[in-house]
Amino acid sequence: MVVSLLCLALVALWARPRWPSKRQSQLFTVAAMVCLSAACLADAQPLAGLTGCASFAAVGGYIAFFHSARLMVLNLSTALLTIAVLSVRLAAEDTLLAACKFVVLVVAVVSIPFSLQTLLQFVGLDVLNADVDPLTGLLNRRGLERRMSEAFTAASRFGDRGITAVMIDLDNFKSINDSAGHAAGDAVLVGVGQTLLTAVRPSATVARVGGEEFLVIDDIDAGGVVAMAEQLRAAIAATSPAITASIGTAHAKSVDARTTDHATFVKFLVAEADRQMYIAKRGGGDRSSHAVVTLPPLA
CATH class of the missing domain: 3.30.70.270 (Reverse transcriptase/Diguanylate cyclase domain)
Known part of the structure; x- marks a missing residue:
């Protein structure tokens, strides 16, 4: 119930006519990490909780677009800790399945945000070059x-x-x-x-x-x-x-x-x-x- 109410409060940030501020967006990402971790760990079925951990990749993608590497590391740490705890729980039932889920989720949570960030850096360089006069180096x-x-x-x-x-x-x-x-x-x-x-x-x-x-x-x-x-x-x-x-x-x-x-x-x-x-x-x-x-x- 707490997680659900907090999620509704986060949705309200985007329901307003004005786009959220940078600080509000940072708070949103931290709250999203906490909500995701709590919801996944609270699930009685470890396999279902691990499936929900894939959402950390979406949060990481959001951070890659709008925020710093510090938040990216925090999201990655939260995701890896949550995945590890749930994998240990699942291993008590099926060790091979737990190992497969662990590997797949870690790859997804790590690779998707960092791939997006690398792509954004290349796009940013192209945009920067498009704004500069090639002869004088001044803005065009x-x-x-x-x-x-x-x-x-x-x-x-x-x-x-x-x-x-x-x-x-x-x-x-x-x-x-x-x-x-x-x-x-x-x-x-x-x-x-x-x-x-x-x-x-x-x-x-x-x-x-x-x-x-x-x-x-x-x-x-x-x-x-x-x-x-x-x-x-x-x-x-x-x-x-x-x-x-x-x-x-x-x-x-x-x-x-x-x-x-x-x-x-x-x-x-x-x-x-x-x-x-x-x-x-x-x-x-x-x-x-x-x-x-x-x-x-x-x-």
Whole structure:
């Protein structure tokens, strides 16, 4: 009865509209281990209890997806102890059957979660590589969108300082490819990418979003936007071979990450920064243009 009531309480975590928190999920896995062990050990038939131990593999698979190796070890230890106790009970009736059940269950409980975890690591590497520009090592547009989504989801990171998008386009980049070749152009892109990483704050996100276009997003106040843009412009101008950049910025004040439609908002902010960049480029390049924006109306 206790196990049944506890299982109903666990189900209630997923019956709510909001997904359980990490701590709640950890408590769920620990409670699931206890419930499974108690239910299997309480069964009067050791063979039936051993059959129920296969469910530890499902708990291990859940842990492999969402939690740490520490919980994985705890689940494995609980499962092995439960299987061992029930196997000893069954051995009093049928030693060969007990040995077979023990081996099969241990293999299942150990191999399934760890196989899933290995698969997830390979998939994670593929996803990570898909988010990175292969030439510069910076985030690409997809990686930028993922990073911003995570930042908005995590908390009200941008708070009262707001958020700024900085669009950077290299001036006359095509002439470098035409005169010195694409290898030289690639070297310039790599150099500019490293320059940007060095020049921005650790909190900033830097991405290559086009052929010779770069984007920086950071949570800085409005007073620091112009200084930041000029710092980046000067740093790019100091690279070798010499090249200049047109820079556009768009700053939004007091962004509430908890209530903002982040996908729509980031696209809106980047589009405005792009528009300001073209204003700077039409002004002759090697300069910056700035705008303070308000949130677009949410649908």
